[in-house]
Amino acid sequence: MIAPDIDFILRRHAGAGRDALIPILQEVQEAHGYLSREAIICVSRHLGLPASKVCGVATFYNEFRFRAPGKFHVQVCRGTACHVKRSARLLDATATALGIKPGETSRDGLFSLEAVACVGACALAPVLAVNGEFHACVGPDSVRRILDFYRGKAARDGTDGG
Amino acid sequence: MITIDANGRPINARPGEMLLDALRRAGLSVPTLCHVEGLPPSGACRMCVVEVEGQRALVPSCALPVSEGMKVRTHSPRALRARKTIVELLLANHPDDCLYCVRSGACRLQDLAEELGVRQRRYGGARTASKVDTSSPSIIRDPDKCILCGKCVRVCEEVQGVSAIDFHGRGSRTRVSTAFDEGLNVSSCINCGQCILACPTGALREQSHVKEVLAALDDPKKFVVVQHAPAVSVTLAEEFGLKPGTDIAGQMTAVLRGLGFQRVFDASLAADLTVMEEASELVDRLRSGGRLPMMTSCSPGWIKLVEQAYPDFIENLSTCKSPQQMLGALVKSYFAERQSLDPAQIFSVSVAPCTAKKFEAERPEMARGGAADVDAVLTTRELAQIIRMRGLDVGALAPGPADSPLGERSTAGKLFGASGGAAEAVLRTLHFMLTGKELEQPRMPALRGPKGLKETRVRIGDLDLGVAVASGLASARRLLEDIREGRRRDLQFIEVMTCPGGCVAGGGQPLGAGPEAVEARMQALYRIDRDERVRTAHGNESVGRLYREYLGRPLSNRSRKLLHTRYARRDVVL
Ligand code: SF4
Numbered sequence: 001m002i003a004p005d006i007d008f009i010l011r012r013h014a015g016a017g018r019d020a021l022i023p024i025l026q027e028v029q030e031a032h033g034y035l036s037r038e039a040i041i042c043v044s045r046h047l048g049l050p051a052s053k054v055c056g057v058a059t060f061y062n063e064f065r066f067r068a069p070g071k072f073h074v075q076v077c078r079g080t081a082c083h084v085k086r087s088a089r090l091l092d093a094t095a096t097a098l099g100i101k102p103g104e105t106s107r108d109g110l111f112s113l114e115a116v117a118c119v120g121a122c123a124l125a126p127v128l129a130v131n132g133e134f135h136a137c138v139g140p141d142s143v144r145r146i147l148d149f150y151r152g153k154a155a156r157d158g159t160d161g162g
Numbered sequence: 163m164i165t166i167d168a169n170g171r172p173i174n175a176r177p178g179e180m181l182l183d184a185l186r187r188a189g190l191s192v193p194t195l196c197h198v199e200g201l202p203p204s205g206a207c208r209m210c211v212v213e214v215e216g217q218r219a220l221v222p223s224c225a226l227p228v229s230e231g232m233k234v235r236t237h238s239p240r241a242l243r244a245r246k247t248i249v250e251l252l253l254a255n256h257p258d259d260c261l262y263c264v265r266s267g268a269c270r271l272q273d274l275a276e277e278l279g280v281r282q283r284r285y286g287g288a289r290t291a292s293k294v295d296t297s298s299p300s301i302i303r304d305p306d307k308c309i310l311c312g313k314c315v316r317v318c319e320e321v322q323g324v325s326a327i328d329f330h331g332r333g334s335r336t337r338v339s340t341a342f343d344e345g346l347n348v349s350s351c352i353n354c355g356q357c358i359l360a361c362p363t364g365a366l367r368e369q370s371h372v373k374e375v376l377a378a379l380d381d382p383k384k385f386v387v388v389q390h391a392p393a394v395s396v397t398l399a400e401e402f403g404l405k406p407g408t409d410i411a412g413q414m415t416a417v418l419r420g421l422g423f424q425r426v427f428d429a430s431l432a433a434d435l436t437v438m439e440e441a442s443e444l445v446d447r448l449r450s451g452g453r454l455p456m457m458t459s460c461s462p463g464w465i466k467l468v469e470q471a472y473p474d475f476i477e478n479l480s481t482c483k484s485p486q487q488m489l490g491a492l493v494k495s496y497f498a499e500r501q502s503l504d505p506a507q508i509f510s511v512s513v514a515p516c517t518a519k520k521f522e523a524e525r526p527e528m529a530r531g532g533a534a535d536v537d538a539v540l541t542t543r544e545l546a547q548i549i550r551m552r553g554l555d556v557g558a559l560a561p562g563p564a565d566s567p568l569g570e571r572s573t574a575g576k577l578f579g580a581s582g583g584a585a586e587a588v589l590r591t592l593h594f595m596l597t598g599k600e601l602e603q604p605r606m607p608a609l610r611g612p613k614g615l616k617e618t619r620v621r622i623g624d625l626d627l628g629v630a631v632a633s634g635l636a637s638a639r640r641l642l643e644d645i646r647e648g649r650r651r652d653l654q655f656i657e658v659m660t661c662p663g664g665c666v667a668g669g670g671q672p673l674g675a676g677p678e679a680v681e682a683r684m685q686a687l688y689r690i691d692r693d694e695r696v697r698t699a700h701g702n703e704s705v706g707r708l709y710r711e712y713l714g715r716p717l718s719n720r721s722r723k724l725l726h727t728r729y730a731r732r733d734v735v736l
Pocket residue numbers: 256257258259260261263264265266267269270271272307363364365
């Protein structure tokens with residue numbers, strides 16, 4: 001079964017050739033938040049491309065995610081200003097605290113982690129954003145506190161990541 | 163012809179060809195790591211760089227078209243330095259595993275490190291620790307030894323039309339992998355092993371059955387028999403330094419006995435049986451309006467391709483098992499009965515030029531009563547390893563004959579080892595079955611040689627038969643697409659072999675064989691066919707006896723039970 005929204009996207013690209021691959025993947029990611037296995041298979045069938053090739057292209061670009069984003073999507077800025085303020089360390093600390101690598105989603109579905117290019121808040125460097133809320137001048141030590149804040153919020157809402 | 167100057171010596175070159183090809187023809191060896199003969203250059207590895215007068219940078223010779231008056235230096239200090247640096251960089255994150263590596267001694271990376279005088283680790287890189295993929299019954303992938311030359315990816319896509327693997331990720335995280343990084347066993351891989359032949363390193367190898375076979379040979383309670391495929395006797399010699407195209411069938415039989423196999427059978431005899439069954443099946447389809455064109459079924463990679471990508475053609479496949487599986491079934495039925503052996507006591511080994519045969523032997527349809535008909539499959543390379551391990555000298559043994567009753571073959575069965583040979587063999591017998599007379603000209607030049615697609619028309623009585631032969635699955639796919647589009651209604655019989663050129667170029671064959679070696683292996687089979695007396699399956703007295711004593715006739719109930727099988731659609735990610 002093809003999910004209706006993917007079906008809709010593919011219909012818009014009826015008869016498309018392989019040069020439509022990246023735009024299609026972008027639209028699918030836009031709709032789902034990530035590229036699921038099923039979605040990639042649908043796209044590769046639609047374009048008559050081997051799935052290995054589509055995976056190859058998709059994994060070449062940093063913009064594509066292969067796991068459903070968590071309830072809280074954590075972005076660590078790796079732009080120049082943040083880099084100068086040692087955002088590499090921040091990214092490492094966040095990854096350690098969450099037990100996942102960039103591009104992954106935690107097992108409980110609560111958090112996902114992404115390294116992003118400049119978010120345009122250089123004055124606040126290094127920046128960590130959670131679902132679009134910016135946290136400024138985050139040192140590696142404050143990561144756990146920030147994450148706990150969101151954990152608490154999830155507990156209060158009585159939700160898990162689903 | 164144009165002339166270029168190589169290292170101060172004039173050499174001939176063909177207009178439009180790549181410099182590397184001209185240099186090699188002139189006997190100048192320039193090393194390569196990513197070049198695949200016959201495929202467009204990829205220019206990925208830069209090992210083949212040379213100095214070209216008038217160009218500032220070194221140029222990869224595999225991707226540089228020749229031009230009149232071109233002056234090149236192939237081994238200038240600068241070119242050598244560049245090559246050495248490339249190797250040193252490749253070694254930076256390479257596991258120092260040579261002592262434990264299957265490829266040691268046959269590894270291009272190791273050779274080049276040695277040739278270029280790499281004596282110390284100049285660059286230290288972070289090692290990757292990827293999981294070795296052992297999921298496939300045929301192929302093992304060890305990504306840490308991969309140097310990302312891309313040959314496997316291109317062969318899988320361009321020669322085999324499968325594309326089970328591709329480059330994933332980028333930068334330092336680039337790797338070769340299947341769709342979704344899943345195991346090869348659940349991928350679209352058809353187990354052909356052509357990627358192993360292409361790989362310059364130990365990153366790809368066959369799933370070895372050496373241990374199982376040695377254990378069986380050492381087990382006094384086991385009755386261990388072996389069969390060898392048609393294309394093994396003409397390639398095994400290469401593993402012992404002899405010229406490609408040397409047939410050592412007799413010595414090989416003697417060596418197999420020396421290793422302790424209690425019976426040495428010849429799968430070419432089972433190929434003769436395949437011919438009898440397949441020709442009868444074709445007669446049947448022609449007379450009763452069955453599904454045509456009928457397609458051969460002896461190549462397990464091809465079968466898997468049809469099951470997963472062309473299920474609409476499953477009915478076109480002959481229901482015949484492959485020779486390996488026919489013989490396997492007879493060993494544990496006919497032979498066991500004659501010898502009063504319990505089939506459970508028999509350990510049945512097949513030596514094949516093929517990695518897909520390992521997969522085939524494990525197919526659930528190829529077992530009866532829960533026990534596999536063929537217990538282990540060794541590639542030609544693995545057999546050579548066992549021979550070396552046991553210290554046997556292939557050249558020193560007196561040739562021995564194969565064992566009766568499953569050892570005497572015709573040359574028709576032997577021809578199965580080359581692309582086109584199965585079709586030729588079937589046509590000889592088909593002619594006899596339909597007209598009662600032998601073909602006047604049993605040799606069919608149009609179906610011989612290494613081309614990917616060969617065709618001919620054969621007149622049999624008042625029948626005019628269209629025959630096509632494809633080898634290399636990319637060629638087979640093109641043919642299938644044409645048939646699907648209704649463009650090839652003129653064809654009634656099609657032979658497909660998975661590997662380009664047929665089993666002589668199988669994924670389990672000795673490494674490092676170029677097109678000339680493959681051609682020489684084919685010629686060896688053609689010589690056997692030219693020189694021997696019994697050239698048809700129906701003329702093989704042992705086949706006649708087998709039918710009289712046990713099977714009845716082709717397509718009898720017993721034949722159908724033992725020698726035929728079914729295929730089914732396979733759900734894999736393509
Ligand atoms: S792949 Fe080659 S260089 Fe690497 S460990 Fe094996 S033999 Fe040595």
